[in-house]
Amino acid sequence: MVLVACGPADEGSGSRSGTPGVTNDSIVLGSSLALTGHAGYLGTQTLQGAEAYLRYINDHGGVHGRKIRIKAVDDSYDPPRCLANTQKFIIDNDVLALFSYVGTPTTVKVLPLLEEAHVPLIGMFTGANRLREPPNRYVVNIRASYYQETHTAVTNMITELGIRKIAVFYQYDAYGFDGLIGTELALKEYGLEPVARGSYIRGTLDITEAVEKISKSGAEAVVMIGTYGACARFINLARDEDYNPIFYNVSFVGAEELARRVGGGNATVLMSQVVPPPVDDGTDSAASQYVQLMNKYFPGESPSFVGLEGFLNARILVEGLKKAGRKLTRERLVDAIESIRNYKLGPGMFITYGKHDRQGLDQVYFTRLQKGRFVPFTDWKTLEKMRGSH
Incomplete structure (x- = not known):
C-alpha cells in the first residue's frame, strides 16, 4: 500500500531539477514503515506527526517554493519488505531522501543500500546503536539511543x-x-x-x-x-x-x-x-506546535509521544532543506544538516549536528x-x- 501524503498525487509535476525527487515545485521523500500489523500504531503515528508539520510548511509556500510530499509504503515491520521497498525507492530514482523509517530490524537492513547509493535517511523511530556507531554520513538520527x-x-x-x-x-x-x-x-x-x-x-x-x-x-x-x-x-x-x-x-x-x-x-x-510530553503548555515549543497542528490537520486524533517524534523528524528535515538552498542535491542536504547548530525545539531542547555527530537529541524523560x-x-x-x- 502506497500513500502519497502532504498533497495530491499530481502535485509538483514541474520539470526535473536533475536531482532525484526534486522538481521546480516539489520535493518527494520515500518512507517505509509499519502502517499495518503488530507495530502499525507506531508507523501511523510517526507518519501523522510528520505530516502535521509538512502540511503546515506546504500551506505556507513550502521550502524555497517547493512543496514536500511523502511516498509512504507499508512494510508491516518486516525487514525483507522494508528492504524491498527501499530498493524500489532507489531503483526508481524518484525520491530525494528516505524519511521517518520505523524499527531497528527493518532500518538496519537497509544500511548497506544507503552507503552504496549515497541516499540520506533522515529521522528514524529507533534508538539502535547500529545507526549511530560508527557514524554514517547518510544516516541522520534525531532522538536519543x-x-x-x-x-x-x-x-x-x-x-x-x-x-x-x-x-x-x-x-x-x-x-x-x-x-x-x-x-x-x-x-x-x-x-x-x-x-x-x-x-x-x-x-x-x-x-x-x-x-x-x-x-x-x-x-x-x-x-x-x-x-x-x-x-x-x-x-x-x-x-x-x-x-x-x-x-x-x-x-x-x-x-x-x-x-x-x-x-x-x-x-x-x-x-x-525521548521527547517531552505532547501537550500544549502555551510556549513556543515544538511540543506545543505539534499539538496545535494536530488539532488543525487531524482533528479528533489524540497527540502522542510517537507522533511528536515524527513531528521532530519533519522539523529537522525542513531546517536542512532551508539551509541547503534552492540548488538542492542529496549531498547539499546532508551538508546542510551537518551545519545545524543549537537549533531550538523548546526549553532545554537544542539540536546540533556535525561530521561525526549523527544524533540531534540526548534527553531521556x-x-x-x-x-x-x-x-x-x-x-x-x-x-x-x-x-x-x-
Whole structure:
C-alpha cells in the first residue's frame, strides 16, 4: 500500500531539477514503515506527526517554493519488505531522501543500500546503536539511543531504589539485542548482570516461557525491549500470577497503545521517552506546535509521544532543506544538516549536528502508568511507596 501524503498525487509535476525527487515545485521523500500489523500504531503515528508539520510548511509556500510530499509504503515491520521497498525507492530514482523509517530490524537492513547509493535517511523511530556507531554520513538520527534510555533507567533503579535484581525481556532480533546489550552495559558498571533473560519471537505473543523464567528469578525490575502487544501481554500475565516487579519499557513500545492494553490494576509500569510530553503548555515549543497542528490537520486524533517524534523528524528535515538552498542535491542536504547548530525545539531542547555527530537529541524523560495513561515523573523515590503497596 502506497500513500502519497502532504498533497495530491499530481502535485509538483514541474520539470526535473536533475536531482532525484526534486522538481521546480516539489520535493518527494520515500518512507517505509509499519502502517499495518503488530507495530502499525507506531508507523501511523510517526507518519501523522510528520505530516502535521509538512502540511503546515506546504500551506505556507513550502521550502524555497517547493512543496514536500511523502511516498509512504507499508512494510508491516518486516525487514525483507522494508528492504524491498527501499530498493524500489532507489531503483526508481524518484525520491530525494528516505524519511521517518520505523524499527531497528527493518532500518538496519537497509544500511548497506544507503552507503552504496549515497541516499540520506533522515529521522528514524529507533534508538539502535547500529545507526549511530560508527557514524554514517547518510544516516541522520534525531532522538536519543536505546543505550541512553536503558543506562539512565538502570542507573536510577540501582542508585535511587536500591534494586539489584534486574531481568530483561526482549524481542529476539536486532531491536531486542540492542536493548539487551544496553542494559547489560549499564548493569556492568555496578558489577551486576541480568538475573534472567527471557525473549519472544517478533510478530508473536508467545511470552509465557519468558514470564515463567523471569518470575522464578525473583527479579525486582524487568527491562522490556519489545512491542506494545507482547509487553502488555507479559505485564498482564505476570500480574495475574501475582508477580509484581517494576516493569520498565523503552520508548519504542509506544506509550498510548501500551496503556490501552494494560489498563488499570496495581502494576508499576514505567517508560522512558525521548521527547517531552505532547501537550500544549502555551510556549513556543515544538511540543506545543505539534499539538496545535494536530488539532488543525487531524482533528479528533489524540497527540502522542510517537507522533511528536515524527513531528521532530519533519522539523529537522525542513531546517536542512532551508539551509541547503534552492540548488538542492542529496549531498547539499546532508551538508546542510551537518551545519545545524543549537537549533531550538523548546526549553532545554537544542539540536546540533556535525561530521561525526549523527544524533540531534540526548534527553531521556520518564513516565509512569497512572489511571490509564503515562504521566511524567522525576522523583524516583516516590516509586518506593508504589512498590510497597503491591
